[in-house]
Amino acid sequence: MRGVDVTIPHGKFTVITGVSGSGKSSLAFETLFAEGQHRFVSTLAGRSRQMLDALPRGKVDEILGMSPVISVPQKRPAASARSTVATMTEVLDYLRLIYSRFGTVHCPDCHVPIQAQTPEKIVDQISGYPERTKVQLLAPLLRDRKGEHRDLFERMNREGFVRARIDGEVLEISECPPLDKNKQHSIDVVVDRLIIKPDINQRLTDSIEQVLRLSEGACLALIDQKGEVSEQLFHRDLNCPNCNRSFLPLESRSFSWHSPHGACPTCEGTGQFKEKRCPDCQGERLNSVSRHVQVQETCLPDLLKNSITRSINWVEEFASSQQDGKQSVQMSLCDPLKHRLQTLVDLGIGYLSLDRTTDTLAGGEIQRLRLARCLGTQLQGSCFILDEPTAGLHPRDAAQLISILVDLTKTGNTVVCVEHHLDAIRAADHLIEFGPGGGIHGGEILYSGSPAELSKHHATSTARALKGEFEKRLEKRIVSNSNSGSIRLEEVCLHNLKNVSLDLPLGQLITVSGVSGSGKSSLILDALAPLLKEAISKEKSTVHQRGLGKLQIEGTIRKLQVVDQSPPGTSSRSCPATYLGVWEEIRRLLAKTRLSKIRGFSEKRFTFNSAAGTCERCQGLGEIRLRMSLLPQTEVVCSECRGKRFNAQTLAVNYRGQSPFDLLEMTIEEALEFWSEITSISAGLKPLVEIGLGYLKMGQPASTLSGGEAQRVKLAKAMSEEFSEGLFILDEPTSGLHWADVALFIQALRKIQAAGNSIIVVEHHPLMLQAADWHLELGPGAGELGGEIIKNASASSPT
Known part of the structure; x- marks a missing residue:
């Protein structure tokens, strides 16, 4: 500016x-x-x-x-197997509270509701052990909590207790060493130690009542039978009437797969164990007890499988139910939860299931989830x-x-x-x-x-x-080119697609549209692209995969190029110069300068991954990442190199008066002019200017590019390779583009098409739809109401 x-x-x-x-x-x-x-x-x-x-x-x-100020960016969140629609919108936070306060535990083994366990029943079970059995009665006071807990030890001392089990080891309270405040600790106070014999019942009853009072209902017994020690947990509220299995009281964290108290121990809450569905939780993420807690006869995993729209009905039924003595708590949870869910429906994504992982969502869906999280707070x-x-x-x-x-x-x-x-x-x-x-x-x-x-x-x-001036200036459609033939896709049943079959012509610019959730990405990116990849790699004209359908190719496709919105390059140091491969040639030229030869610098000295050449503090990133508890991760300019990435010795080298940093600070347009006489560099930069990205800097971090910019960078790289009889699949490439940029982008696509390639674009932009040769539309609605082909014909034919 x-x-x-x-x-x-x-x-x-x-x-x-x-x-x-x-x-x-x-x-x-x-x-x-x-x-x-x-x-x-x-x-x-x-x-x-x-x-x-x-x-x-x-x-x-x-x-x-x-x-x-509240920011709702378009950048995708970091990929996480634990991130779902429910967690991202904070809907799960409300559901966790509902299930912990109103849930009924069902025994995972017997599948019956858990009944209360009276002190008398606990006494009967413990006194039923053989005579001379040694028993220690412990009151669980703390479970996996960080801190030194000095106040708890002082209270135990005042009340006359001598021993406690700390992190699994029984110690004298007076001799207990200070606890590490940064680690989680579990503390049980030893209330009584006794031996089972005929006249023990009264003492046992008094001790158990004291344990239950101290721990708010829990009793832990250490049973020593001939030197073999076992633990048995009793609870006056949670005990199975069939198998006598006892359960800990429910907490909010019992229903979080981010916490070890709620997560399935096999998959640790991810649902993917060794890249397959977890054999224990079957993808439901929670442990066996949490999976069997019911509210309104529905367990949490089953509720999360519902669409957002259906979940509203469940919340309304729960709000109207009578919970003795808990009506105020019930409504304080239901009202904001229903508002959040309704906001998601109003934003047009009510078709999403609450357990859908965020890495499977489109960019527009991600941003609407972020927006719903903000709107759900009802800020003014x-x-x-x-x-x-x-x-x-x-x-x-x-x-x-x-x-x-x-x-x-x-x-x-x-x-x-x-x-x-x-x-x-x-x-x-x-x-x-x-x-x-x-x-x-x-x-x-x-x-x-x-x-x-x-x-x-x-x-x-x-x-x-x-x-409407840009529509009038669109180039005429390409009637035919050297690539002819068609793609036949049959019986696709993936996600919400309903046994879809279709034909698509080769050599055309094809647009795919439809409302969010209608099945566009499922059909093109999840079904067609993998089948094409398999067919091309195995040089087959027909391939078939269960669920994805059957693919038949009539004609020639030599290469598949899927251009999505993920950042170009996988490294945090990736930038346009490195992704396009031009920085390798620039490094060779820098290594040939007089100063580099004197100092013995090779071309490796000028990479961002070289410890010898980069700034020691930021390690070539040019920025430092700050993590604060109340704010998202923030990147700030490195105070050592001031964002220049390289150390002083490396920056002293220059080519035609420009240091490595200066070369990276150039825009693509400036760099194209600067390197105009070196074809190996200028040829890689020219497509970026043609596609409208000349304003980007050579060293701009790939993570800062918008989804549309990321796609165009990857498309520019493909354009520089100049191949024919290929198929390009693009996912919403006009994201972030003004109408003037879209018109320029269409010209670049026409150039690719004229070289004998086919192009499939998942897109809604009116200018792109008008430029298309062939149009495919899915619908009519989203989710269960979508998954059908509404139109599949030449763009010039009537709808």
């Missing part, structure tokens, strides 16, 4: 738009959100506030009238900053989401969206457009005001989009 001044109205819906790299995110996230985060941390005390100076702060002179007077919330959405879903964002402003909230969707722009109260280009060609505010006035009096890229 170039010294801009901007006013954002309170309590209104503001859209920030502009071509890629023009400065939208710099204003919304690197300035507004960064300042909001900085101000929040300044209100804290302790270690979090010590990080204040290290937090990134927007380069801004002054921000006035800022409300508390806050500022929500969103990064393209309509990305990847069908027009019907987008309209529903825009309506919710507008409703947010009615409760006094300010909504700021980085967005390109024309319906969102038209619905905005205030519009800010950046431009005129990306990178060094952007950073200026072209317009700030009413969206209606923009289309009337201005000639910016957004104004042209509102007037």
Whole structure:
């Protein structure tokens, strides 16, 4: 941004738009959100506030009238086998409380409800052991809690207890060493030690009553029979009437697969044991006891298998049920839970099951889950900053989401969206457009005001989009090329797909659309792509896999290129220069300079993975990652190298006056001009400029790229390889693109198609749909209501 001044109205819906790299995110996230985060941390005390100076702060002179800021980014969360829809939306937190307070334990072995165990029954069971059996009666006071627990030991001393079992070892309380406060500890106080004999019942009864009083209902007996010691747990509330098995009282953590108290011990709460479904919990993640607790005759794993829409019915039935003496607690849990679930339905993702893992969700679904988590709190007077919330959405879903964002402003909230969707722009109260280009060609505010006035009096890229000018300038479809034939896919039953069969022509630009959850990704990415990969690798024209269906290829496909939204490169040090392979050639040139030869530097000296060449503190990342308890992980510039990645000796080397850092700081456009005479480098950079990514920096971390940018970088690499008779599959590549960028992107796709390749694009953008040669649409609804083909025909044919 170039010294801009901007006013954002309170309590209104503001859209920030502009071509890629023009400065939208710099204003919304690197300035507004960064300042909001900085101000929040300044209100804290302790270690979090010590990080204040290290937090990134927007380069801004002054921000006035800022409300508390909440960011809803588009970046996918870190992959975790334990992350599900229920955990991400915090719905599971409410369900855990409900099941721990109102749940009925059923014995995993006998499948009967657990009955209360009176002190008399406990006495009868212990006194039934053979005479001369040694028994120690312990009161469980603490289970797996961190701390030194000095107050607990002092209380035991005052009450006259002498011994305690600490982390499994019986010790004299007075001789117990200090506990490590950072480790979890379990403490049981020894109430009595006795030997079973005929006249022991009265003493046993008194001791058991004391144990139950101390531990709030639990009694642990250590039974010593001829030197063999066994443990038996009794509880006055939880005991199986058939097998006499006793159970610990239910806690919230008993229903968390992130906790060892709730997780299945075999798979540790992931549900994938050695890349297969766990043989013990069958993918339900919880241990055997937690899986058999019921509320409303439903156990938690079965409830989580329901869709969000069906779960609302369960909550309503539970709220209307009568719980003796617990009605106030019941309603305090049900009301916010129902609101969260209803918000998810209103956002158009009610078809998702609560146990669906987040790594299987589309980018649009992930962001709506994040948004639902924020909306579920019913905040007022806050500022929500969103990064393209309509990305990847069908027009019907987008309209529903825009309506919710507008409703947010009615409760006094300010909504700021980085967005390109024309319906969102038209619905905005205030519009800010950046431009005129990306990178060094952007950073200026072209317009700030009413969206209606923009289309009337201005000639910016957004104004042209509102007037429909980009549709008029689309290139004509390619009628035919050297690649002909078809793909036949039969009997696909994966996920919600209902025995789908279809034919797709080769050599065409094919678009696949449908409402969220209709089965697009299941059909193209989960079924078609794996079958094509197998057919190409084994050089077969027909392959078949159970569930995925049968694939027949008529024609030639020599290579499959699946271009999704994951970051290019798997390393945290990956950037466009390394991913495209041009940095290898640049390293060779740096190693040939006079100073490198004098100092004995090889090309390895200039890699980010070289301990000899990189900054010792950040190890070549250029940034330090801060972890704070109240904030997400934050990256700050390394104070040692100031973001330059390399150490001083390496930075002293230069090529034509440019150090390694300077070469990485160049935009792709600048680098293309700088390396124009070296074909091995310029040939790899040129496709990035052609595809509209010339504003990216050579060394920009791959993790900072948007989903659309990541796809285009990978597509540019494929373009530089210049092959034909290939098939490209792209997943929502227009994410993050202005209409002007989409028009440029379509030109790049036409170039790939003209070379004799086929292209399948999962997409909803109107410009992309208009440019398509062939269109496939799934629906009519989402989840169980989807999974059918509504249209599969030439794009020019009537719908």
